[in-house]
Amino acid sequence: MSDQTPADRLRLASYNVEWFNALFDDRGRLLEDREYSARYKITRGDQLAALGIVFTALDADGVMIIEAPDTNGRRSTVTALERFAAQYGLRARQAIIGYVSETEQEIAFLYDPDKLSVRHDPQGEPAPSRGAPGAPRFDSQLRLDINGDGVEDLVRFSKPPLELVITTNAGRELRLIGVHAKSKAPHGAGDDAAFKRISIDNRRKQLAECLWLRARIDRQLEAGDSLIVLGDFNDGPGLDEYEKLFGLSGIEIVLGQGxxxxxxxxxxxxxxxxxxxxxxxxxxxxxxxxxxxFEALLDFIMVSPDLAATKPIWRIWHPLDDPAVLEVRELADALLSASDHFPVTLDLAL
Incomplete structure (x- = not known):
């Protein structure tokens, strides 16, 4: 299924691809074989084929890829993604990343260079080693009292948000922030007490990241930017009982309050x-x-009021809930094989 957008519309997508990194070798070559991928009982070849179907169907001008392939001394996110795009004939075929993460999961943007020009444009000042309050640069450390005990903690993004400026062929400029917030899953918990402690610690870290992100959003909106914040927030309203302990979900913080x-x-x-x-x-x-x-609402595309006023169209490409997807069995099956997340798209009339 190709759901192409009209020439006067811009389609952006956010897509968390589970363990995309495991589908490439150190030279960025696709591992299209019968070995199992990191997804349960799905081969690397089958997962890559499924991703090719999904990206083709999305037909997006730009995709914010969460859990993109790794960049380190041996591997390149850009090389892997551009080879993936070439293999499946995607028009979104040029890739860009920002600050490299401490994990094997990067945030990257894959886009159509015939429609968009894109540059990495990080905001904020680098913080000193002791951190800084407010909205320092995302590869720095934030100084914030997370626990409410009067003692400031140092917060660092394990996956620094990707700040981009994109410009359309018509000259319209948009600012994008790609996000992969801290997971709240209590990995390593051996008993109920550890489960609770780790869950609360992870919730604090996730909320701290959202507060830092919101401080940046405030500055961009006050400057009059057309802003899109998109990605996997590992959070959603009412998702767990610890939200009551802190009063708000991270999503509510990022959307804005008061x-x-x-x-x-x-x-x-x-x-x-x-x-x-x-x-x-x-x-x-x-x-x-x-x-x-278990299903959860974790992936969002948030827009500034000026963009909301243009009446954009949001869509979750859910293989069991979206009738248009259900009509194309190949696409529905591909979405289930490709990742544990489903893409979200935004169609903008600019």
Whole structure:
């Protein structure tokens, strides 16, 4: 299925590709073989083929890829993604990254150079070794009292957000911030007490990252930027019981509170509504103890008020909920094989 956008529209996507890095060798060559990928009982060749189908169907002008292939002394995110795009004939075929992460999961942007020019444009001042309050550069350290005990902690992004300026052929400039926030999963918990302690610590870190991000958003909105914040926030309204302990979800912080200029995101608004029982989801995980799948709303594309006023179209490419996807069995199957997250797209009339 190719759902092409009209020439006067811009389509952007956010897509967390589970262990994309495991599908390439150190030279960025695709591992299209019968060895198992990091996804359960799915081969590397099958996962790559599924991703080729999904990216082709998205037909996006730009995709913010979360968990993109690694960059280190041996590997290159850009090389891997551009070879992937060439293999599957994608028009979004040029890649860019920002600050390299401490993990094997980068944040990258794959885009159509015939439609967009793109540059990495990090904001904020580098913080000294003792950190800085407010909104220092994302590869620095934030000084913030996370625990409410009057003692400032140092916060560092394990995956620094990717700040881009994109310019369309018509000269319209947009600012993008790609995000992969701290996971709240209590990895390493050996008993109930450790589970609770690690969960609370991870929640604090995730909220601290969202506060840092919101401080940057405030500055960009006050400057009058057309802003899009997109990615995997590892959070959603009402997702866990620890949200009550802290009062707000990270998503609510990033969207804005009080007299802050608000970002707009309809799926988040649905989840936040006390009267709307509908619960959209962008991710699907297997829970071994319960032997069933759990769905969550983790991936968002948030836009500034000026862009919201143009009446953009949001879409979650959910293989079990989207009727247009369900009509194309090959695409629905590919979405289930490609990742544990599903893409979110935004169509803008500029």
């Amino acid at each position: 007299d802050q200029i608000r970002l707009h995101e309809p799926h988040a608004a649905m989840a936040l509504s006390q009267t709307n029982p509908l619960a959209p989801s962008t991710a699907r995980f297997w829970l071994q103890p319960q032997k069933r799948y």
